[in-house]
Amino acid sequence: MARILSLAEAVAENVKDGDTVAMEGFTHLIPYAAGHEVIRQGRKDLFLVRMTPDILYDQLIGVGAARGMKFSWGGNPGVGSLHRFRDAVENQWPRPLEIEEHSHAAMANAYEAGAANLPFATLRGYIGADLPKVNPNIKSVTCPFTGEVLAVVPAIRPDVTIIHAQRADRKGNVLLEGIVGVQKEAVLAAKRSIVTVEEIVDELNPPSPNSVVLPTWAVTAVVHVPGGAFPSYAHGYYPRSNAFYIAWDEIARDRETFTAWIKENVLDAKPEDFARHAAKSAKAA
Template sequence: MSKLIPLSEAISKFMQDGESLYAAGFTHLIPFAAGHEIIRQGKRDLELARATPDLIYDQMVAAGCAKKITFSYMGNPGVGSLRIVRGAIERGEIEWEEYSHFGMISCLQAGAAGLPFMPIMPTGATDLEKANSRIKRVVDPYSGNELIAVPALNPDVAIIHVQRADINGNSHLWGIIGEQKEAAFAAEKVIVTAEEIVDESVIRSDPNRTLIPGFIVDAVCHVPHACHPSYAQGYYDRDNAFYMGWDEISKSQESVQSWLDEWVYGTRDHAEYWEKLGKEKHKNLEVEELLSAPINYGKY
């Protein structure tokens, strides 16, 4: 049976108030469209987890969706701080939990493997241990050496954006690969958004690119341009001007609210949001075709 449904329905059905969310993607394939839909639907008291919160969580915190954020690096990439998330943490308005990049991914790996924690080698980041009581010291039973242990992360919902998927959720992604696979296998529910919905034969033609198998996916949604202002390798470029502009917008609550009113609450869905950006912006974000070399998989 097809798992293909509209994004609004997927968020309404599979994302509930008070749940934990991991919106995956590293540098590109960041699921902004899903984040905006969560804002539109007024979801509240969410625990947001993400290795690099990016602007997607700045916007969700600004909209009042979050009660906690778990992260490693936090910032507006290449620009500066995430003003809204940082301000909310400093004022004590939301809870927070911080790890190193490797520590955060290790939390997901433990969750995906069904383990209660993941041991990692000690690092120089001892201040993180002081700030995060969930990071523990354990003894390697084989060598007697001291190790770091980080707890399993099992989000209620993982949202993964991919370049293409079939109607059952079997998904191809390429370019810079982040923690999408680990987040999907660690989560209780998985929502996939895709640039294209393709026939199953397309997915089967390149099995090594299927990082998200359909059997762990609850819903798949056709959402072209879902990553803006992030990018999707091979489909459209990163909107660097937006990232620069957000730094200015996020300086005041009034300008942030004005942006949310116009671009999120004021648009029916992501298709309308993309259309509102205009043809000139669309043209600026176009990418040229650059195909990989063909692969002969032989008989299967």
């Protein structure tokens, strides 16, 4: 059964130095508040996993919390580069970053294999592409039925997966909807999971029977953090702050402005600070 905890407790209990950590969210529902708590608690040597590492992973890489990253697209969507990620790969600042690079299709399949408790995932992928030459974790198998050669990649099995969702009930059942990405697979593939939510309610009341619901017995910890996905968004609660994504380009371009931003907005801040993003949007709506 999931325990309903404070963010500090949930991270302290579930994220350890050296862990393989997936903080998922495909543009939508990115667990920023939880990621900031990981930075505040000074976690180090993490191996980060995510299909689309964006600003949150740029922050974790920039503070030196990560020893490596497995990913398929590492940019600021529609804006350009992740400057902290680039600085780590190109100049090893603040420390070298080991990378394991895949395609989206391979990562999505690898999470699904993890959730299905299989050792690897199979796809018709990487044909004619150079990634298999630089990533030894991309191999091939021959189909025993047709003889077709297919790509295989190892299943993703994080020590802990962290996601953000719209709401949970008091038992810790979790609901998410809208662009649901790969979060269900990422939670079910992991040993432990933390879900931050906009609201904790008496009844989940799924608006559609096809909403993604993760039962309390498949989740480790649930934390109430309204606004916790800002500057990404929570469908039905507040929109994506495209203005912040654009502004990040300047903040992250320079090591000093980045470090000052982290001090003011992460190290000297607290989870409750995210609530103003949700509240501001509710007032505007």
